[in-house]
Amino acid sequence: MVYHTNKKVNNFMSKKILFVEDEAALQKTLGDVLEQEGYKVINTLDGEAGLKAAKAEIPDLILLDLILPKMHGFEVLKSLKGDAATKDIPIIVLTNLESMGDIEKALELGATTYLVKASYTLEEVVSKIKKALGE
Amino acid sequence: MMTYKEILEQLNVRANCKKYGLGMWRCPQFLFLVMGGAIIATAIITYVLGTRYVADPDTVSLIVLVTTLILFVLTFSITRSLEGLAEANRLKSEFISIVSHQLRAPLSNLKWALEILISGRFGKISGKPVDYLQILEDNTKRMGELVASLLIVSRIEQGRFPLHKAAFPLIDLIKEAVAEFKPIASASNIDIVLEAPKSDLPLAFGDSAQLKIVVENFIDNAVRYTKGSGKVAVSIAPKNGGLLFSCKDGGVGIPKEDQRHIFQKFFRSSNVLKYQTQGSGLGLYIAKSIIEKSGGKIGFKSEQDKGSTFWFTIPTKK
Numbered sequence: 274m275v276y277h278t279n280k281k282v283n284n285f286m287s288k289k290i291l292f293v294e295d296e297a298a299l300q301k302t303l304g305d306v307l308e309q310e311g312y313k314v315i316n317t318l319d320g321e322a323g324l325k326a327a328k329a330e331i332p333d334l335i336l337l338d339l340i341l342p343k344m345h346g347f348e349v350l351k352s353l354k355g356d357a358a359t360k361d362i363p364i365i366v367l368t369n370l371e372s373m374g375d376i377e378k379a380l381e382l383g384a385t386t387y388l389v390k391a392s393y394t395l396e397e398v399v400s401k402i403k404k405a406l407g408e
Numbered sequence: 409m410m411t412y413k414e415i416l417e418q419l420n421v422r423a424n425c426k427k428y429g430l431g432m433w434r435c436p437q438f439l440f441l442v443m444g445g446a447i448i449a450t451a452i453i454t455y456v457l458g459t460r461y462v463a464d465p466d467t468v469s470l471i472v473l474v475t476t477l478i479l480f481v482l483t484f485s486i487t488r489s490l491e492g493l494a495e496a497n498r499l500k501s502e503f504i505s506i507v508s509h510q511l512r513a514p515l516s517n518l519k520w521a522l523e524i525l526i527s528g529r530f531g532k533i534s535g536k537p538v539d540y541l542q543i544l545e546d547n548t549k550r551m552g553e554l555v556a557s558l559l560i561v562s563r564i565e566q567g568r569f570p571l572h573k574a575a576f577p578l579i580d581l582i583k584e585a586v587a588e589f590k591p592i593a594s595a596s597n598i599d600i601v602l603e604a605p606k607s608d609l610p611l612a613f614g615d616s617a618q619l620k621i622v623v624e625n626f627i628d629n630a631v632r633y634t635k636g637s638g639k640v641a642v643s644i645a646p647k648n649g650g651l652l653f654s655c656k657d658g659g660v661g662i663p664k665e666d667q668r669h670i671f672q673k674f675f676r677s678s679n680v681l682k683y684q685t686q687g688s689g690l691g692l693y694i695a696k697s698i699i700e701k702s703g704g705k706i707g708f709k710s711e712q713d714k715g716s717t718f719w720f721t722i723p724t725k726k
Contacts, residue, residue: 296513296517298517298521299516299517299520302524303520305524305530306529309529309530369509369512369513369516372568373570373572390512390513391512391515391516391519391556394519394520394523395520395523395524396527
């Protein structure tokens with residue numbers, strides 16, 4: 274298996290969040306906070322593994338970086354939205370790209386929300402995630 | 409040796425000038441073409457003059473040939489050195505762009521890790537360590553702001569700095585900025601006063617997010633460079649069919665010899681360096697670019713040890 278799960282909280286009732294991000298430090302910080310909030314977090318470090326995990330696990334939400342090894346975030350997004358099994362999963366793009374072109378492209382491809390890492394606190398990101406999950 | 413493709417690329421003058429971010433008349437490749445035309449013209453004139461005043465046709469051709477050759481060699485070496493400068497300038501812009509982009513990822517990591525520690529989510533922290541975490545957080549924020557400024561500069565230099573213009577109430581933006589700076593200012597015994605006409609002001613037309621950067625920069629400078637207690641007067645008024653914003657302080661001022669450099673990138677006035685070691689010298693450069701792109705004007709009046717007034721104008725919604 275290319276991806277691994279953090280096994281601190283493994284409640285069957287808890288919602289699954291897939292986090293596709295090549296920065297290990299960010300996976301740790303945001304991942305720890307989300308687990309404390311009661312979510313099950315699946316971490317993947319590149320676009321290909323992220324796509325595979327999304328199709329295998331069908332998470333409740335996907336956090337997607339754009340600049341990723343092996344497969345760009347836009348391609349992952351396009352592929353997820355083109356597949357009937359994954360097209361309804363809300364996707365939050367979490368990146369440091371902030372040009373209007375990138376933002377528009379991501380939203381056009383079907384991303385629910387677009388967050389620029391440098392402009393948000395962790396608490397704000399968590400509340401956006403809760404909102405996207407309808408909580 | 410240049411390959412065939414490279415030669416073709418060199419011939420695409422417009423693309424080359426765009427790459428350097430230079431106007432046509434400052435672009436080495438274009439100037440080289442213009443000089444080429446001038447050389448041909450010189451050769452023809454020399455030939456005409458020669459046939460009229462010099463009897464021997466061999467001497468005429470020799471004069472024409474030598475003049476043309478000298479001019480050509482001169483032009484070639486001058487444009488070559490210009491090209492080197494333009495290339496160095498482009499590499500510098502690219503360097504700033506890469507560095508600022510690359511610094512953002514580790515800065516986000518630091519920011520969020522510190523946020524977790526300070527929030528006490530994974531264990532409460534108390535006593536001295538809190539102070540040190542606060543120092544780390546403040547400095548991470550400072551670095552983040554500097555990197556954000558560098559990113560704006562690199563976008564301006566590469567011509568990738570689009571403004572999203574719309575009509576908006578400038579006065580609201582100014583009120584917000586004043587409220588934001590009040591606590592910091594009053595901590596140094598500086599009073600920020602807002603002077604605005606009682607009547608409704610017309611809506612400004614521009615990119616409100618970018619203009620906020622300019623307003624904040626003016627107020628920040630006014631507060632930062634007021635030594636001891638003092639007053640900062642911020643005002644807004646209609647002017648010539650547009651709006652005039654100004655920010656007046658009684659601070660350290662700008663020495664006369666530094667005034668013409670004040671909007672230059674990375675420039676910091678000689679007298680402020682002894683009061684304030686912080687500051688990148690980017691704020692006013694960015695402000696000028698934003699105001700000029702918005703169709704307004706920017707300027708200042710300043711006297712050393714008496715204070716400065718910085719102002720800008722912005723078009724209103726027609």
